[in-house]
Amino acid sequence: MNKLRVDLGERSYNIMIGSGILDEAGALIKAQAGVQKVLLVSNPLVFSLYGERVLNSLAGQGMKVAVAQMPDGEQFKNVKEAMKIVDQAVRAGLERSSAVVALGGGVVGDLAGFVAAIYQRGIRLVQIPTTLLSQVDSSVGGKVAVNHRQGKNLIGAFHQPALVIIDSNTLLSLSSRDYLSGLGEVVKYGITFDADFVCYLEKHREQILNRDKKVLEAIIHSCCELKRMIVAQDEREDDLRMSLNLGHTFGHALEKLGRYRIYTHGEAVAIGTVAAAILATKLGMLNEQDLKRIGDLYQGLGLETRFPGYPPATVYRHMQNDKKVKEGQLRLVLPEGIGHFTIRDDVPRRAVIEAIASAQSLPV
Ligand SMILES: NC(=O)c1ccc[n+]([C@@H]2O[C@H](COP(=O)([O-])OP(=O)(O)OC[C@H]3O[C@@H](n4cnc5c(N)ncnc54)[C@H](O)[C@@H]3O)[C@@H](O)[C@H]2O)c1
Structure with missing residues (x-):
């Protein structure tokens, strides 16, 4: 233990x-x-x-x-x-x-x-x-x-x-859908905080899909380790803890648009993280190669990454209802390379809308 x-x-x-x-x-x-x-x-x-x-x-x-x-x-x-x-x-x-x-x-x-x-x-x-x-x-x-x-x-x-x-x-005993949903959050930890953990997930794809005990314990340990460090520094989500929310502003809008019936939380986070990565690429924070790596990792584990076809402006409106909005301004956690993040509150509406449109035309 x-x-x-x-x-x-x-x-x-x-x-x-x-x-x-x-x-x-x-x-x-x-x-x-x-x-x-x-x-x-x-x-x-x-x-x-x-x-x-x-x-x-x-x-x-x-x-x-x-x-x-x-x-x-x-x-x-x-x-x-x-x-x-x-x-x-x-x-x-x-x-x-x-x-x-x-x-x-x-x-x-x-x-x-x-x-x-x-x-x-x-x-x-x-x-x-x-x-x-x-x-x-x-x-x-x-x-x-x-x-x-x-x-x-x-x-x-x-x-x-x-x-x-x-x-x-x-x-x-977990259904494969609920298991996959959890992987949506697991991958998010790696992309946000830990490039080595992303390599580990890439290398152990088969064992992850087979729910190998040792690999699962290692994954749980790594994620809890990251979360405990962040919570200890920022218990009440003043700033740092917000970094745990990569993909969540897009994801929450999706969950809401699907009336909490179409997407599980982790599925929405996976789609939202890829949308955030596309936005980061458009803003020059992430290169095309890393963007592809993120998409490949999610897809390799069996998670959907293509953003569903809701009108981007409608998605944007729902993103503005997120609890992370401060004084009307969207605050987005975006990947800056793999394993690092930046919180941005200056991203123009047009860039977000374009990123959603690009995420809707991803290869399946
Ligand atoms: N408090 C937080 O910091 C925080 C963070 C992320 C998500 N959440 C919340 O977590 C919720 C989603 O949690 P979830 O994904 O665990 O969903 P869930 O609790 O609905 O569980 C998913 C399904 O799995 C079943 N289940 C649970 N354990 C099982 C097992 N061992 N074997 C077989 N079936 C099992 C459940 O009965 C349910 O049908 C959302 O409400 C979300 O808002 C909270």
Whole structure:
């Protein structure tokens, strides 16, 4: 088992990474979060796969456990479902010293985390992420939220977990679409921060597609390492943390235009990252060869990169609704070569629109 520490003073915590470590969840939570009473939050699919193992592990440490399940799907990441979980927390008699344990993907993690942030003004949260996307991204860093009908993640908080337990074996049961979606974020880390990691992904394409255990653990470790360093320096996303959002301004517009039904988050990030790379090329920040490398990497892993045919001006309008807009000006994270980034708030509207149009005519 590997351990990474997120250094945030009194809010510091460990990320434990290993294969088959779900059975050790109880012992890890007892030792590192020091709780006796927990509310395990999951959804029916994940609970049927892993719920019993986690329950046994918690009960084995003498913990008192109640279970709450939310329906499966992004459309249920809302205040109404969160309040149902709060009701169950009240019924279970959770106290300030208790914990919410989130077992599932990013949807369960975000909603359970939101409940932990607001219940009795905040109780402990343990994340046990079970999708690739949640293991490399959403479970670390303390952003918790539910959606408002006007937009994604509009109601939320910064609430760091007390512990993150990542069992890479859980990825073996993931659908290929959800697995690929996580790869959308994985590649983004490399392009933004780490050229060596991009080489690693290129070299291990076959093992990645076969979900090789060692390669998966290495990938999760690298991504969590990058994320923990950024979160430790910029917990509340003043600036540096924004760099994690390469491709997200384009991607969020796509998710919204597809009403959150057509594209998963990671699929939209992959398409958005390629659009950002095209824009960077047009602005002279990235050469054609590196642009091709980025497209090839995504496509080699099986991810779509062509931007769908929404009118570019409409996409631009939706990009302006992004939370990263500051005083009406788009703030874009753009690759500057591979493994480096720049945040730009001076990119003309016309350049963005041209980049979207180019991304729509990419070879498939
Ligand atoms: N908080 C953050 O910092 C942050 C960062 C990125 C994304 N997010 C959020 O994460 C969410 C997306 O997360 P996601 O991609 O994990 O989607 P998800 O939680 O919807 O999971 C995808 C599907 O996989 C299923 N599943 C989960 N684990 C499984 C397993 N081990 N085996 C089989 N099936 C499994 C789920 O039930 C679901 O049907 C979005 O709501 C996004 O906004 C949050």
